[in-house]
Amino acid sequence: MGDFATVAMMGLKMIQSDQQAKVQQNAAMAQQRADVQQRQYQLQIQEREKRDRLKRAQATQRSRFGAQGLNPAGGSAAALLEGLRKETEKSIADQWGLNTMRNNQLAENAQSKTRINLLETRNNQINQGLGGVFNLLER
Numbered sequence: 001m002g003d004f005a006t007v008a009m010m011g012l013k014m015i016q017s018d019q020q021a022k023v024q025q026n027a028a029m030a031q032q033r034a035d036v037q038q039r040q041y042q043l044q045i046q047e048r049e050k051r052d053r054l055k056r057a058q059a060t061q062r063s064r065f066g067a068q069g070l071n072p073a074g075g076s077a078a079a080l081l082e083g084l085r086k087e088t089e090k091s092i093a094d095q096w097g098l099n100t101m102r103n104n105q106l107a108e109n110a111q112s113k114t115r116i117n118l119l120e121t122r123n124n125q126i127n128q129g130l131g132g133v134f135n136l137l138e139r
Contacts, residue, residue: 021121025114032110036103043099047092054088 062072070077
């Protein structure tokens, strides 16, 4: 009867360690999602600020062109304004590209950590199970 209780306890410990590993994995994934959302929100704010600065810079340039008697809609004035716009758009695209790379790296790290945690959990379970079996055999 004691042998059955020992085996039952080993099984219960294995189930508990599986549940603990899943809880830890879920918590890590939730934290990762929160980090990604926070970074995306920050990027949206930065993007909005860059677009606002672009509008101000273009308005400033237009007023300078007007003060100099130049038509801001034509020639080099228009090219300068377009250059400001392209520079801003490239900067925004670069930021989003870096963010995507960071998110991909975080996802890969999380998957790797999950695999390692699962392997460690299984290894501990096997060691515990073997220890229990050896104890039963020694009796």
